[in-house]
Amino acid sequence: MTDPTNKIREVARKLLQKKEVELIIGFEPGTSPLQATPCFIRDKEEVDRLIWGSFCSNNLATYLPKRQEKVAIVAKGCDVRAIVELIKEKQIPREQIIIIGIPCQGMVDRRQIEAELEGKEILKVEEQGDKLILKGNNFTRVINRNEYLYPCCQACTHRNPPIYDILTGDLVEEKATGQYPDVIQFKAQSPEERWKYISDEVSKCIRCYACRNACPLCYCQECFVDNTHPQWIGKTINNSDTFIFHLMRAFHLAGRCVECGACERACPMGVDIRKLNRKLTSDVKELFGYEAGTSLDKVAPLATFRPDDPEEFMLNP
Amino acid sequence: MKKEVNNWEPKIVAFLCNWCSYAGADLAGVSRLQYPSNVRIIRVPCSGRINPFFILAVLQHGADGILVSGCHPGDCHYLSGNYSARRKFVLLKRLLEYAGLEEGRVQFSWVSASEGGRFADIIARVTEKIKALGPAKKLVKR
Amino acid sequence: MNAKIIRKKDIASFLDSLLKDYEVFAPVKRDEVVAFDRIRSASEAFLDYTNSAKPPKEIALPQAETLFTYSTTDNTASVETPPPQDKLTLLFGIRPCDARSFLLLDKVFNGERYKDVYYLNRRAKMIVVALGCTKPGATCFCTSVGGGPFSSEGSDLLLIDIGDDYIVQIITDKGAKLLEDRRLGNAGEGELALMRTVIREAKESMSPGIEIDGLKEKLDKMFDDPVWGSLSEKCFSCGVCTYLCPTCYCFDIIDEGRDSGGERMRIWDSCQFPLFTLQASGVNPRPAAKERYRQRIMHKFSYCLDNYGQIGCVGCGRCITECPVNLDIRQVLTTLFDTEVAK
DSSP, rough: OOHHHHHHHHHHHHHTTTTTTTTEEEEEOOOOSOOOEEEEEEEEEGGGGGOOOOTOOOOOGGGGGGGOOEEEEEOHHHHHHHHHHHHHSSSOOOGGGEEEOOOOOOOHHHHHHHHTTOOOOOOEEEETTTTTEEEEEEEEEEGGGGGBBHHHHHOOOOOOOOOOSOSSSSSOOOOTOOOOOOHHHHHHHOHHHHHHHHHHHTTOOOOOOOHHHOOOOOOOOTTTOOOOOTTOSOSSSSHHHHHHHHHHHHTTTTTTTOOOHHHHHHHHTTOOOOHEEEOOHHHHHHHHOOOOOOSSSSSOOOOOOOTTTTTTSSSSO | OOOOOOOOOOOEEEETTTTTHHHHHHHHHHOOOOOOOTTEEEEEGGGGGOOOHHHHHHHHHTSEEEEEEEEEOOHHHHHHHHHHHHHHHHHHHHHHHHHHTTTEEEEEEETTOOHHHHHHHHHHHHHHHHHHHHOOOTTTTO | EEEEEEEEGGGGHHHHHHHHHEEEEEEEETTTTTEEEESSSGGGOOOOOSSSSSSSGGGSSSEEEEEEEEOOSSEEEEEOOOOOOOOOEEEEEOOOOHHHHHHHHHHBBBBBSOOOOOHHHHHHEEEEEEEOOSSTTTOOGGGGGGTTTOOOOTSSSEEEESSSSSEEEEHHHHHHHHHTTTTEEEEEEHHHHHHHHHHHHHHHHHHOOOOTTTHHHTTOOOOTTHHHHHHTOOOHHHHHHTTOTOOOOOOEEEEEEETTTTEOOOOOOOOSSSTTTTTSSSOSSOHHHHHHHHHHHHHHIIIIIHHHOSSSSSOOHHHHHHHHTTHHHHHHHHHHHHSSOOO
């Protein structure tokens, strides 16, 4: 298995040297051993800042809309899917980006690790294949990274970038697409149970809009929450308004959400945001045969129609 | 078995497209066809004009049921408004019901300008369904 | 020193007795996230935590509060302000950094020219029992901004965990009054010595702090420095740092009305939101993350000093742990400190 870190650095150096791009967007180590952070490199002398690892979870596609310069971007499967949708929505021309694609083994959820270690501080992390070696004062703990993946990564069916200019790792095995066991399981509960679950989750929401701002596909200059004429929903933490905020944000992402999990990771209160998105993703696949971000040629499902679209749901006496 | 007298009358909001469904409702009236008076009609140019927020706002304000009705596919005055609407509606209905909203609170139909009887029938069915579901409580804003 | 002692096994009954006289807010754990919530029984309190996700500022400055309601009939209109709360509020188990934050908020809402009755009513009814930090978190930097893991600023009582017991330091008269009739024993010499060890070890375990002496003077000359661009490039203005910050207090005022009446409310707002400075003309003086992030730093580390004589940061570290892109304020301040000011 090739080491993506070195490959990414090599690619970045060449691209800057040949002036094929003005900017590289990638990851560098964060200020804690369990974090990586986005970095912006314009000088080829700085490419050794770039890394790849289990904590490169951010969706860097969020930095692309309306960029003026030519840019190369390190992108995992879900990130590339977001880029594909952004290109189709005319937020960034295809020619303006060079996609440094990287097949992803899933990102590790540092909060799961922190919760299990119950406040013990981790000072160093080493990655060896599937093993993560966590070292702190007077302790070392070895864990299997696959047991600590983000929920979105556990369900991921697009670990490999669907398109790319350069590939910096070996392609990985994919789960079969079109499987939504969590949606089926949730649907099996009664409407009351489902209502209670979602109401309880959104009651934790503090309307900070971090989910919206972290989402690469939420790029509206004025979000529906900001509208006052008309005021679609109230801005307080009233349960009804907050419920509708989450329903409608999910609806605005129908056929566009790439399930990168940026929303869940950004949420400071641990709200299960993707619950509603998953339903729409599974419906879009079932009804219209479409999966967001997998093809530059397929038109987004709500931007088109077929004369024989399903209408069993309608009242037709 | 005792039958309890239920004094509650549901409030139902119907968004009707101007060219087909609203005309159909008009025909029902002109033909003196009887249908429950629980419905309050809002005329829109096209079913494609319906923004999901309209439906949610109506639920927030306490409506017990919602009907959205447009032209039959192929007959849209604006050619494809109802086709776009059909895709939006299927996703919205499924999403609302997944989130726990009672099945049958929000309904969609096609009614043409000549289908006065069909309109009356649909209103009767929707009203009966909503009566059985009881007052809407879930999204009401307090 | 005027210190009492309470056995850990007695804390539950102590809290339960307080519940009779106060509305008690304590750290509560819900699905792995700790937040300050009203408790109805001592068993709900979760004290084995580093710090909460949301700061306790919302108890004095709620996320959403009604300023007044109005209603109309055919020929009259009436306006009503909500009655001030009459029950006493006890903030139990908050951290010294959060206790200190209220002192800055007090200066903002209790100014010479303007006194915010809503905030002041709540503060007047509030009593603070802080819990010292025997295990400061990796992202805590309170000592760099004038605070400390056992700082008593802003508290009425300060609890210090010494193993099987808590030392209870009495900081204010309000605190002393709370303990009247609760019959707590006095802390003995051995227990006080143990307390001093705990304090020393906790301070030694803290991550190295940052230098900010002289930072303000530097910042005041750096408004146009290009370094702000590179510092803030990864920020996507999500607003989490401001919502979770104990010393942030920006708010918006909104009206929610129907034909027959409505209410005017105050809700949290954030200078990091892109539309925060959007003017009616369409001009936005802070159009990008660069201007907004600069504003955040300048406000906390320069303007607050000018206006209130206090740094607008208590070093709680929430903005560091919760920032989705790991924009670390410690790193930012160190970079600014090390940047040569252009002539």
